[in-house]
Amino acid sequence: MADTLRQGGDNMTDEYQTTSSFYRGLAATSIVGAVVAFGLAACGGEVDNAAAPTPTQTAPTTMQVRNAASACSALAGAGVPASAIALPTQGATITSASLVAADNTTGLPDYCQVLGKVLATNSSDPAINFEVNLPTTWNFKALQLGGAGFNGLLVTGLGGPIGGIQNWPSDEKQPLAMNYVTFGSDGGTTPDGTFGLNAQALANYGGESVKRTHDTALYILKAFYKTVPHRMYHIGGSKGGHESLVAAQRYGSDYDGIVAYYPANQNQAMVMSWFRMWNAAYATPGGALDPAKQALVRTKVLAACDGLDGVVDGIVSNTAACQATFSINSLRCSGGADTGDTCLSDAQINTLMTAATPMEFAFPLANGVTSIGPYPVFQGGDVERALFDPFGTDGTHTVYYSLDEPVIKYFDQQNPNATSTGFDYRAWQPRVTQLSNELDATNPDIDAFHLKGGKLILVQGTTDMLVTPNQTTAYFNKVAARYGDSASSFVRYYVAPGFGHAGGTFALQWDPLTALDGWVESGQAPINPVVTDGNPATKGRTRPLCEYPQFPKYKGAGDANSASSFVCADS
Incomplete structure (x- = not known):
C-alpha cells in the first residue's frame, strides 16, 4: 500500500489560519480546546504554537487553508491505514487528489477533491469507491450523504440527483458552497443488484459501507486540516434514508445530526409487500388498472377527500379523515366484471385492497417487525410506475418489478438463474430472517x-x-x-x-x-x-x-x- 497519510498534531500548522468569525456559543469552547489539545499522529513541518481558546474566548467558526494546492496534492497516492477504519478492511488508497477552482456557474468554492477506494479484507471482494470534498475555507463541519436504489453509483457530494441532498431547493447553495466538507461513496455495490451474490458487498449494502466510508473520510479530513470536525452530519433519502437510520442505530456516536427522508429501512418486508401487490395486479387475470382507471380512482379520491383540509388544492392533507370517508366499492362495475374505464372490476378492486391492507408476516422479522403497510392507494398514492406498468401490460416495467426481481434472485435465492415467478417467502424463512437482520434498520435503540x-x-x-x-x-x-x-x-x-x-x-x-x-x-x-x-x-x-x-x-x-x-x- 502507498504511504499512509500523516495527521495533525497538537495545533494547526502554519498552512492554516482561522478567520475572525466565532463559533456559536461558549459551550463549544471546551470542545474545541479539547480538539486542539488532542494529539493525533505527528505531522511534519513547522507548527503554529498559538494558544488554545481560553474559557473567556469563543473559538473560530471557519478556517482558511493556505497553500491549499500543495496541501491537496500531498494527499494523492497516499493511503489510509486499516487501523483508522473500525470495520475490517485493508485500508484505503487515494487514487487522486486535486484542487478544483471555484466555479461561478455551480456556485462551488475552491476545494480539494479526493477520490479513492476502501479495500476489502479479501482482495477478491469489491472495493468501496469514495469521494471527499475539502473546501479551502472550512466551517469545521462535515456532511456524509447517503446513496440510492442498489447503490453502485458514486455519491459525489457536489449536488444533483445522485451527488446531493434529496429535494434540495434549486435556488439554494450546495452544502460544499456553505463550507461543509461533503463525502459519499458507491457503497461497494453495483446498480443492478447482482452484488447480492457476494457476502461482503451485501454486508456493505446492509450498512457497513456507512461506517467504512465515514472513517476513511474522517481520516483524510484530519490529514488535510490538521484538526477534527466540530460537527458530523448524515443526510439521505430512500436507500440513503436507510443509511441515515443505520448511522443513528449502529454508529450513533459518530454523528451530531441525521436527516432521513422516506427511509427504505425494511428490505425484506418492502420487497415482500411489493411482490404481493405486483402479483395481485399481474399474476391475477385482469388485476392491473390502465391509466384511465388509475385516473378514475384519483379523481374519486380527490372528490371525496381533497376538501377535508379546508381547501381544494389537489392534495389530500387530512389522510385520517379520508380513510374514513372514501370507499372503493363505490367504483365497482355492476356484476364485478370489467365493463370499461368508468368502473373497476372485482380483480382490480382486489389489487387496490391488497395495497390498502397491511401485510402480516408468517414469522417476525428483525426487531420484532410483524407487518408492513398499508400503502396509500386511497390517499392519492403515486401508483403509476410503482405498481402499474406505464409501458406495457406484463408489469415488467414497474418500479416494484425492477426492485423485487434482483432481490429475490440474488439476495434471497442467491441464484443468478432464478426468477421471482412463484417465489414464496415462507419457504425461505431462514434466509429471509438472516437478510432482515443484516439489512434492516428498524432498531428503536439509538x-x-x-x-x-x-x-x-x-x-x-x-x-x-x-x-x-x-x-x-x-x-x-x-x-x-x-x-x-x-x-x-x-x-x-x-x-x-x-x-x-x-x-x-x-x-x-x-x-x-x-x-x-x-x-x-x-x-x-x-x-x-x-x-x-x-x-x-x-x-x-x-x-x-x-x-x-x-x-x-x-x-x-x-x-x-x-x-x-x-x-x-x-x-
Missing part, C-alpha cells in the same frame, strides 16, 4: 446517538408508494415508545401531504441541513418549517411542514398557495 446529543429528523410523504408512510410512522412510534417524553428533545418526524417518493403532487423542496444544524447548535428544533412545491405548474406554492400526526389545515381565508394561510392541526 442510545449512543442520544447520549452524544444527536438530533434526528424524519421526513415522509403521504403518497409514497415505495416507502409507505405507515412504515416510517411505525418506526417513529417505536422510538417514541422507547424514550417517552424525552423523545421530542432529539427526534422530530415531519409528514408532507401530497409528497411521494422524491416527487408527487407537492414536490417538496427544503434545506434540511440548515434546519438540522440550527437544532444541533441552538437546541431549537424546526417548528413547522415552510417548504416549497417544486412542480412547474404549482412552483412556488408553500406549506408548513407539520409534525406527525398534524397536517396543514387551511385557515379559511388567505392565499391558498401560501403557507401563512395554513395551520398545523390534529383534525
Whole structure:
C-alpha cells in the first residue's frame, strides 16, 4: 500500500489560519480546546504554537487553508491505514487528489477533491469507491450523504440527483458552497443488484459501507486540516434514508445530526409487500388498472377527500379523515366484471385492497417487525410506475418489478438463474430472517446517538408508494415508545401531504441541513418549517411542514398557495 497519510498534531500548522468569525456559543469552547489539545499522529513541518481558546474566548467558526494546492496534492497516492477504519478492511488508497477552482456557474468554492477506494479484507471482494470534498475555507463541519436504489453509483457530494441532498431547493447553495466538507461513496455495490451474490458487498449494502466510508473520510479530513470536525452530519433519502437510520442505530456516536427522508429501512418486508401487490395486479387475470382507471380512482379520491383540509388544492392533507370517508366499492362495475374505464372490476378492486391492507408476516422479522403497510392507494398514492406498468401490460416495467426481481434472485435465492415467478417467502424463512437482520434498520435503540446529543429528523410523504408512510410512522412510534417524553428533545418526524417518493403532487423542496444544524447548535428544533412545491405548474406554492400526526389545515381565508394561510392541526 502507498504511504499512509500523516495527521495533525497538537495545533494547526502554519498552512492554516482561522478567520475572525466565532463559533456559536461558549459551550463549544471546551470542545474545541479539547480538539486542539488532542494529539493525533505527528505531522511534519513547522507548527503554529498559538494558544488554545481560553474559557473567556469563543473559538473560530471557519478556517482558511493556505497553500491549499500543495496541501491537496500531498494527499494523492497516499493511503489510509486499516487501523483508522473500525470495520475490517485493508485500508484505503487515494487514487487522486486535486484542487478544483471555484466555479461561478455551480456556485462551488475552491476545494480539494479526493477520490479513492476502501479495500476489502479479501482482495477478491469489491472495493468501496469514495469521494471527499475539502473546501479551502472550512466551517469545521462535515456532511456524509447517503446513496440510492442498489447503490453502485458514486455519491459525489457536489449536488444533483445522485451527488446531493434529496429535494434540495434549486435556488439554494450546495452544502460544499456553505463550507461543509461533503463525502459519499458507491457503497461497494453495483446498480443492478447482482452484488447480492457476494457476502461482503451485501454486508456493505446492509450498512457497513456507512461506517467504512465515514472513517476513511474522517481520516483524510484530519490529514488535510490538521484538526477534527466540530460537527458530523448524515443526510439521505430512500436507500440513503436507510443509511441515515443505520448511522443513528449502529454508529450513533459518530454523528451530531441525521436527516432521513422516506427511509427504505425494511428490505425484506418492502420487497415482500411489493411482490404481493405486483402479483395481485399481474399474476391475477385482469388485476392491473390502465391509466384511465388509475385516473378514475384519483379523481374519486380527490372528490371525496381533497376538501377535508379546508381547501381544494389537489392534495389530500387530512389522510385520517379520508380513510374514513372514501370507499372503493363505490367504483365497482355492476356484476364485478370489467365493463370499461368508468368502473373497476372485482380483480382490480382486489389489487387496490391488497395495497390498502397491511401485510402480516408468517414469522417476525428483525426487531420484532410483524407487518408492513398499508400503502396509500386511497390517499392519492403515486401508483403509476410503482405498481402499474406505464409501458406495457406484463408489469415488467414497474418500479416494484425492477426492485423485487434482483432481490429475490440474488439476495434471497442467491441464484443468478432464478426468477421471482412463484417465489414464496415462507419457504425461505431462514434466509429471509438472516437478510432482515443484516439489512434492516428498524432498531428503536439509538442510545449512543442520544447520549452524544444527536438530533434526528424524519421526513415522509403521504403518497409514497415505495416507502409507505405507515412504515416510517411505525418506526417513529417505536422510538417514541422507547424514550417517552424525552423523545421530542432529539427526534422530530415531519409528514408532507401530497409528497411521494422524491416527487408527487407537492414536490417538496427544503434545506434540511440548515434546519438540522440550527437544532444541533441552538437546541431549537424546526417548528413547522415552510417548504416549497417544486412542480412547474404549482412552483412556488408553500406549506408548513407539520409534525406527525398534524397536517396543514387551511385557515379559511388567505392565499391558498401560501403557507401563512395554513395551520398545523390534529383534525
